[in-house]
Amino acid sequence: MTKTNAMRLLEAAGIRFAPYEYDVSDGEISGVAVAVKIGQDPDRVFKTLVTEGKKTGLNVFVLPSSCELDLKKAALAAGDKYIAMMKSRDLEPKTGYVHGGCSPIGMKKSFPTFIDETAAMHDTIFVSGGRIGLQIEISPSDLAKITGAVFCGLL
Numbered sequence: 001m002t003k004t005n006a007m008r009l010l011e012a013a014g015i016r017f018a019p020y021e022y023d024v025s026d027g028e029i030s031g032v033a034v035a036v037k038i039g040q041d042p043d044r045v046f047k048t049l050v051t052e053g054k055k056t057g058l059n060v061f062v063l064p065s066s067c068e069l070d071l072k073k074a075a076l077a078a079g080d081k082y083i084a085m086m087k088s089r090d091l092e093p094k095t096g097y098v099h100g101g102c103s104p105i106g107m108k109k110s111f112p113t114f115i116d117e118t119a120a121m122h123d124t125i126f127v128s129g130g131r132i133g134l135q136i137e138i139s140p141s142d143l144a145k146i147t148g149a150v151f152c153g154l155l
Contacts, residue, residue, distance in 0.1 A: 004131055045064070049069055
């Protein structure tokens with residue numbers, strides 16, 4: 001398995017994680033589809049969404065793949081009046097990751113990161129490992145530690 005930037009950063013920080021590769025030949029990369037492919041509950045497989053705020057700029061939100069981000073709650077968490085989802089075409093130039101392979105770990109720059117509070121209900125959760133076809137199992141507290149994230153209600 002080829003290591004991604006996210007995996008190298010976790011190893012350098014001494015954070016335990018487990019990589020899970022899955023088949024993407026069918027083109028299904030939604031969080032719920034990924035959960036099925038790796039045999040996990042969709043409530044434990046978290047997606048990474050990047051938004052742009054009017055005054056705060058880029059913000060990263062990590063939430064269960066089966067849920068939708070509440071933009072009002074997200075804006076409140078980020079300290080902005082208005083945020084919008086980043087366009088897919090802008091994702092790679094600004095974060096270094098592509099749609100479907102966006103990890104909250106190891107973006108080009110450090111952005112304010114927010115993890116939905118439901119993550120704390122689980123010993124471990126799954127997030128993108130930094131490329132399509134790779135998930136990383138990690139404890140929510142370790143994810144918050146390496147990303148500088150805070151837990152809050154996003155749903």
